[in-house]
Amino acid sequence: EAGVAQSPRYKIIEKRQSVAFWCNPISGHATLYWYQQILGQGPKLLIQFQNNGVVDDSQLPKDRFSAERLKGVDSTLKIQPAKLEDSAVYLCASSLGPQSSGNTIYFGEGSWLTVV
Amino acid sequence: TQLLEQSPQFLSIQEGENLTVYCNSSSVFSSLQWYRQEPGEGPVLLVTVVTGGEVKKLKRLTFQFGDARKDSSLHITAAQPGDTGLYLCAGAQGGKLIFGQGTELSVKP
Numbered sequence: 001e002a003g004v005a006q007s008p009r010y011k012i013i014e015k016r017q018s019v020a021f022w023c024n025p026i027s028g029h030a031t032l033y034w035y036q037q038i039l040g041q042g043p044k045l046l047i048q049f050q051n052n053g054v055v056d057d058s059q060l061p062k063d064r065f066s067a068e069r070l071k072g073v074d075s076t077l078k079i080q081p082a083k084l085e086d087s088a089v090y091l092c093a094s095s096l097g098p099q100s101s102g103n104t105i106y107f108g109e110g111s112w113l114t115v116v
Numbered sequence: 117t118q119l120l121e122q123s124p125q126f127l128s129i130q131e132g133e134n135l136t137v138y139c140n141s142s143s144v145f146s147s148l149q150w151y152r153q154e155p156g157e158g159p160v161l162l163v164t165v166v167t168g169g170e171v172k173k174l175k176r177l178t179f180q181f182g183d184a185r186k187d188s189s190l191h192i193t194a195a196q197p198g199d200t201g202l203y204l205c206a207g208a209q210g211g212k213l214i215f216g217q218g219t220e221l222s223v224k225p
Contacts (some may be wrong), residue, residue: 029173040217042204042218043215099208107160109158
């Protein structure tokens with residue numbers, strides 16, 4: 001079974017530029033998550049989708065970050081304009097249903113962003 | 117302020133040694149999970165503990181959930197170089213999964 005696919009794997013941009021990350025979850029998984037993992041820290045949830053609806057985006061910096069999952073499958077995460085402190089690994093994850101219902105979350109390999 | 121504190125943050129040991137990693141909080145969690153993350157990859161779930169006082173074993177790994185469901189420990193017996201990685205605990209609270217900052221383990225042959 002294919003895992004969670006993410007692209008690009010690595011991206012270097014200058015501050016104030018924009019960047020977009022793409023995620024394709026495991027087939028049939030209704031719940032999709034974007035996490036930010038800064039070096040030396042654990043992952044922090046940015047946004048959680050249930051199908052194409054947003055369940056939780058309380059920790060998403062909405063002035064510069066946006067995410068969508070228009071058809072309830074693939075998702076994109078955009079940062080515009082990027083700041084130095086956005087340098088991190090952006091992890092996409094998916095599960096059959098919400099983790100709160102006991103579903104296992106499967107993570108992708110992550111997209112590494114460096115803002116210079 | 118970190119909701120979940122892991123200790124130690126870094127651990128470097130020789131093959132064959134035993135070790136324990138701790139995950140502590142002042143908050144109660146409905147469940148607690150342990151993940152292992154290798155360089156360049158996403159975290160992979162090792163175990164979920166749900167009941168206070170619960171102990172689960174996974175080969176050489178023993179996981180324990182505190183009686184009050186506020187803390188947990190991971191014990192590895194006879195560590196091997198293949199155990200090297202970042203170990204993350206994550207607590208479920210209010211429908212969210214909150215991660216600790218991780219323990220970086222290095223097992224030298």
